[in-house]
Amino acid sequence: MTTAGAGLRSRSRYAAYLVPLGAVGTALLIGALMLVLLDANPIEGFGAMLSGAFGGADALTSTALKATPLLFVGVGITIAFRANVINIGGEGQMVAGGLLATAVALVLPDWPAAVMLPTVLVAGMVGGAIWGAVPGALKAYYGVNEILSTIMLNVVAVQLMNFLLRGPMIDPGEIERGTRIPQTQRLQEGADLPLLFGSGRLHIGPVIAALVAVAAYILLWRTPVGFRVRAVGQSTDAARYAGIPVKRTIVLALTLAGAMGGLAGAVLVFGSESHRMVTDGSTAGFTGNAGFNGIVAALFGGLHPLWAIPASFLFGGLLVGGNALQRAVQVPTALILALNGLVVVFVVASDRYRRTLGERASQAETAAKLAAQAAAEAPP
């Protein structure tokens, strides 16, 4: 192969990875400027951010736990995206999944963990799946745009959560005490997510998420179902011509994405410190905006389920680190939120550039191969 071709290939390929990092870096630079304007020390701040996210077992645990819902949602996004459907209903799907899983745990008797745990997780998936299937069906059969229906269902989900947690599902102890905090009772121990090392805070949630990501990869590229999803995403006409049921596949894609979101919600509830579902009245109070940040994590990972794993971890670190920064230099939490937004904007805005670089890299590789072939076949 020619040296020029090799040079272009390796440069472009590594540049493609550096682009999202560069985007984050730029956003953080602006953040540093804002810190200075607020009389805070950016070096101290970012130092705290790094150590808060990755500097030790405790920090890594926090990051892994924060990354878990991001990964679930991100995998769901990836599946939906392969069918060319945008799912921004992650917030509502997480709430719906959390609610159904919690309800199941409340209603069922105290079963052993081996039975209870899968049950509640499946319940979470079902809850989220419903919240994904409805916009899916509305899109496929009624032509209702999924962005609209998912936004509306996000609103409905939070009101439903408030109603249930303040009413039928409230901790009876709260009514006795008269405090009426909108939370459930401590859910049965059989549903607790087991801890990874017997003690501490790290539960198996991140492991489940990673396994789900692998499962999604297998689903999309190694099963007929996945093939149908990807075919519909490439071209609905071609897929229809090939006999693929387009409408059902769209519904399926959104249902799967919803199931992922629901699973994230269930894991949040049963992995939480308090082992109960509690609300402050907003979706973000429960989800921590994972429904939106999960989309960014998915983009960060190039919309590929396997690379969503390290991408979610890094993004989770960014979020955990941001909170650590707030505590260390005592800036208003609002700054961290604005920073979160900046990172999202920069990563998403630079995405095209990253893809162009990636395409150029594979084009260069193809060109190099052809050149090599031509050289091999050329008459001496």
Added chain:
Amino acid sequence: MRTRPLPWAAMVLAFVMLAVACGGDDDAADTTAATDGATTTAAAADETFRIAVVAPSAVNDLAFTQSIVDAVNVVAAERGNTEVDITDGTFVVEDAAAAIRDYASQGYDLVIAHGSQYGGSLEEIAPDFPEVAFAWGTAADTFGLPNVFAYEAASDQGGYVMGVMAAALSESKLIGIVGPIEVGDAKLYVDGFKAGAESNDSGVTVNVNYTGSFSDVALASEAAKAHVAAGADVMSGTAQMVVGAVSVANDEGVLWFGTQANQSSLGDIVVASQVYKWEVVLREMLTAIDGGTLGGTTYEINLANGGEVIEYNANFDLPADVAQLAEDAIAGIADGSMSTGQ
């Protein structure tokens, strides 16, 4: 597009190594930047008394969070040699749990979890840090743990007093209340206010509207307008969204009674506010901590111990007879001869 795992793994590894390297510096005595109005200290780390506050809304919400932040700053200034660190706007419960845990692990002396929804998490975190004192508000449960204080407000008391005043001042005999959600502190206040208003057989009707949100200002504004349209000439309410309702009161010349913080700055139609002076119980907590007791007590601010104070708006001309009714009510509740019925 084919991607290789190596760059990703390398990046993650690089971050971890970098972080651990930087993390080493954190063990040395940290001087953190001052927060609004807090006093910081240059003394050695072990002499400084460190207080952390985790709260769900903004420090300047003229309501729930502001009340505790103001109180902590007052106590810190009195005590001297005290560091105050605040994490506000933490409505994500898991993030709040992480913040509480982090402050505790950094060896703060008192970590205040100012939000009812934080209770479940605090119950799990406190046992892990037996040397740290935790305070949970507004609540009455210390979970039987030796290092958890609880604090709450008898907001019905001040509510009752202001309800009495409201009934006396209302000419249309219709009072409107704009509430967030019928829970906890809000419900207590509204019920007390209603009881006070109806106490004198003055024939007053009190309409209560819980808008369903702590933060929807536009909805609060419309709820207030609905009350005014129905004929109310005195209103009250609780939670940070009431600023919308007070604005309407200003426009329509309707009187307003506030709670949790002094709302006189919002307009001359504000008659009085029930101000939470959490410093009253914070002082007791600090004394207990100094004496080695890190928890186990539930505190209440009320009219009797000065934790709740009715502050009148200097710009409002309160008739002397109404002021007398209020004073009588305050005295009555304080010495127990009057009951708010809650």
Added chain:
Amino acid sequence: MSELLTKAVLVATIAGGIRLAVPLLLASLGETFGQRSGVLNLGVDGIMLLGAFGGYYAVLESGDVWLGLAAGIVIGMLLGVVSALISVTLLAEQGISGIGVYLFGLGLSDLLFQRLVGTPTPIPKFPKLDIPGLSDIPVIGETLFQFSLIVYVAVALVPISIFVINRTTFGMKVRSVGENPEAADSLGVSITRVRWITVTIGGTLAGVAGAALAIDLGIFQQNLTNAQGFIAIALVYFGAWRPLGVMTGALLYGLVNSLVLQFKTLGIIPQSWSDIAAMAPALITILALVVVARRFRQPAALTKPFTRGT
């Protein structure tokens, strides 16, 4: 129920519904332009929040409500330009870049408010407009003609928008770019320029909506809009990308909210059902959508970034 039918309450309900609808209408009309040309901007709420703070701050410092409105216009335009840069030039994934703008706007508006203002301080509001003759008509006059100027401006923008979209060359370009950018491009229409303009219009109107909200309420607070910006986006779909439909949607949403409020004030809805009642606007919108969607299609190129040769 009979209390609902008194004149005063009916007037208050309808007037309240219209007031609640105005910020939605303004933001929604702006988003309509953008979406009609094929660009989805999910950052509307963030722009509204920054416009709201800017307007609030301007009025707080100057005492002039019109300066506040101007601030809203400027900030909205600025953020509209930024959104256009991200979505049109950088061809970012539209569904998600907007969320970033939303988070940024939410955080920055709160941050600025905390640092520059501190405690919520009241500001003067828009003066109520008294239209000689019309305002005095009993019932109808009170209901429809005692608003501030901004309400009339918002309503007036509807026929203006209809005119621009359907009867001007620019409007034709907007529509063609949204339906078939390749064809438009081959006819010499600059996709980039058209989309830049529509997205900027969208941002500007979102900024105005936010400023109008803050000045109308006479106060600012963190998250003042309470995610209304997302409702505004949804209303564009509800209105089938037509200004009249958008106005219908905004009014419907506002009126349902206002009605629920009245029911609660009058005690018709018990407090324990208030959360279910709060779902009503969202559910009604979805139901109405199913009806509407059968008859109208979305702009074919919506959310698809355009590059020549794709």
